[in-house]
Each structure stands twice: as structure tokens, then as C-alpha cells.
Amino acid sequence: MDYIILVGLIAGALTTVSLLPQLLKTMKLKETKDISLGWCAILFSGVFLWVVYGFLISDLAVLLANGISLVLIFILLLLKLKFG
Helix, strand or coil, X not given: CXXXXXXXXXXXXXXXXXXXXHHHHHHHHCCCXXXXXXXXXXXXXXXXXXXXXXXXXXXXXXXXXXXXXXXXXXXXXXXXXXXX
């Protein structure tokens, strides 16, 4: 595997995994008052565009990491709307 691809996959994995502590805490406590709805919406929009970009340039690392992140952010956004 090319080291550049490996760096991209590791970077994507770390940024994607960084969402898990907040998501798990939110699911456990059912509390979202400290999470900004604006932040969630902007992050979701930006990551969605990264997914589109990854698709357009056929970059697996960009597509995979941001695709998983998009799902996690979407869940967090739904929890924010539910527990608001």
C-alpha cells in the first residue's frame, strides 16, 4: 500500500473516531444542551461535500472516512433534534 494512501486512511480513521465519544455520551445521557445545532448542521454540510468530493475524484480514503463521519454526525444531529 502506498504510504500516501496509508496516511490518508489513518487521518480519516482518527477524525472519524473522534466523533464517537460525543455520540456515545449523548446516547448514554440523552442530553444535548451543550451541542450546538448550528455546529452540527455546518459540520454535516461540510462532511457531505467531502463525500461528494471524494466520489468525484475517486479517492477511497476521503470517501470512506467522510462517509462514516457523515453517518455519525447525522445520528448526532437526530439526537440533538430529539433531546434538544
